[in-house]
Amino acid sequence: MSRAWHLISGEYPPAPGGVSDHSRSIAHALLNAGKTVHVWTPGAEGVTDDQGVTVHRGPGLFTPPGLVRLTRELDATPGPRRLLLQYVPHAFGMKAMNVPFCAWFAARRHDERELFLHEAVYPWSPGAPWKHQVLAGVTRVMLRTLALGVERAYVSIPTWAEYLPEPLRAQARWCPIPSPLPLDVQEEAVRTVRDALGGGPTVAHFGTYGGAIAGPLEAVLVPLLQRDERRQALLLGRGSQGWCEALGRRHPALARRLHARDGLAPEAVAAHLRAAELLLQPYPDGVSARRSSAMGGLGLGLPIITNTGLLSEPLWRELLPVALADEASPAALLALAEHLLEHEEERRTLGERAARVYREHFALEHTVAHLLRRGDTP
Template sequence: MPSSSTAPAWHVLTGEYPPQPGGVSDYTRQVATALVRAGQEVYVWAPGDSGVHVEDGVTVHRVPGLFTPVGLTKLARGLDACAGPRRLLLQYVPHAFGMKAMNVPFCAWFAARRKDERWVFFHEVVYPWSPRAPLRHQVLAGTTRVMLRLVAGAADRVFVSIPTWAEHLPARVRRRAEWRPVPSTLPPEAAEGAVAAVRSALGPGPWLGHFGTYGALTVGPLEAVLVPLLRAGAERKALLLGRGSRAFGEALGARHPELAGRWVTRDSLAPEDVVAHLAACDVLVQPYPDGVSARRTTTMAGLALGRPLVTNTGHLTEPMWRGLGAVELVEGTAPEPLVAATERLLSDVAARTALGERAARVYRERFALERTLEALLRPGVEGTRS
């Protein structure tokens, strides 16, 4: 690691960056621009068509095939051409590095990059292993563990998005890993006029909201909660937000034609429009197959806006959620408790208001972008590499 009294420039390595969609993409831009506002010098290195441009004070380098051997050669030359000292901040997601999530060469390159300070934020860590899984999945599980050890063992500082990820780290690294929840990647406030306009356009409710990407593991639990809630009251409607919402709404209508016209989908909205629609909802319903956790930006978006939100525990849920009082939390993934909890909030305006106020307060205190920036700019945890 370079020794210098000069503050190092930040060089953020990421598999995606806007306009590429994705949670890591949005998070990386959010952190990069926040560092610039704090007076830091920031560069981002991401795959894409070759080019360099400055965006909100961040110098963005696009390198075709960034994590391939050819791309790594270009990356190394580009880094060496920048003045030192340099701090690499790797946004770690195995599948973002290509080679079917088994890019050992890139991880070896990172581990060997001793001339720079190396920090890692682990958004994801390893592919789950099972003795009953197909051989190709077992190979993937083993390879991602090799990659993890290479990167984590070389890192000067390590962050994890949820505490569970730290359990996969080598013991010496685990002791100094820092948990840093992911903040909302949307604006934390909605303009009152914009919210009023959305409510006027939507009409009377109550409106149940859901924000997500409608992946294969989520749509089943969501349907199992939404359908009985909508059937319980003809005046109830659902607002489905996020990429994939239109396709989900069409499939839902095909399976439940009696509920046709009871939901509105908004597939691709600008961030400020998403928050206006979220803020217009009476209750947000966010079931997760692995439980709510501090890496769920869809939950963080609702908390930041002070919306009453119903969600569930799972194997990735941190213990803190049971005591925060920031969400209406039910145990497990069965739909019936989620439906019952949502019914209680729909019938109690005061309870909804109080829950929303606690959500906003907890978000500001624990999860806001300002907390992430504080963590990045303060001295790290003492420890040695494995």
């Protein structure tokens, strides 16, 4: 008998977030492969149908009281079952230290269990405050607990496998996070966006504007706009409107060339990205396959400017699907942006290489093939 898939995730649409997008993409890909798919996630109580995927929601689902309900309702579904945990420590509550949930997952020995690590542990630093030291230690204990009896593990970046115990570490498969955006965009929609922007070269950013990224982004974007009055900035993603308004207050001379589009549907985000000449994506820990914002541009074949860092895989240097600085240095990123804005043919070539590398290494079908493959070795 074919096992039903049960995805356990801290996020699922309409809740925003990269794990939410990834969970839905995986759920529907498994459904399209002929599998029965359930999703268990926090939210308003109820069971709904998401185009064939059965979504079970409940408030406090992963708290100790919620686990009692989760056990009862999960056991009421027909077996055999395959549980796929979409793991990010902070997504399961209790300030990223939900040890009871990890123990519950480890105890589900009558179900086949698989683990997908979007993030593994909180980083440890000897000079960090004691609260961070505790969090780093607890998240390592949590991961070791989750790994007990797990059939297979998948990691969004190879670095996460280093935190798994053997033999699971050696067997873990690298499954990059695919683009959360559609790859096919109507040219009419792109032209409409360009007309609304008013002409001139456009530099875009797609993200959530957290402090670690917002600083380097501003340090590059402001001089880029100051050097050429034709240039426009297009800011996409959650938090873009607030950040855009704050940036305009700090630099009033640039305000009319700052365009924010917050809360767009994925199809609209894709059309806006395709309307830009460049995508500027600085990352404090480096570009990596867990960055869905980078994957969005890569899948659309955009020329992307970004940087390497601690979590960057070797592939980025080997295949060069992006214009790559050695670190999130504003000066290095600015130099790359200026060069590409002045060389249209190089932008075109870089975009074509981005789309090809995405298809060959990062597309969703590669992850789904790993999930559906049985009895093989990595």
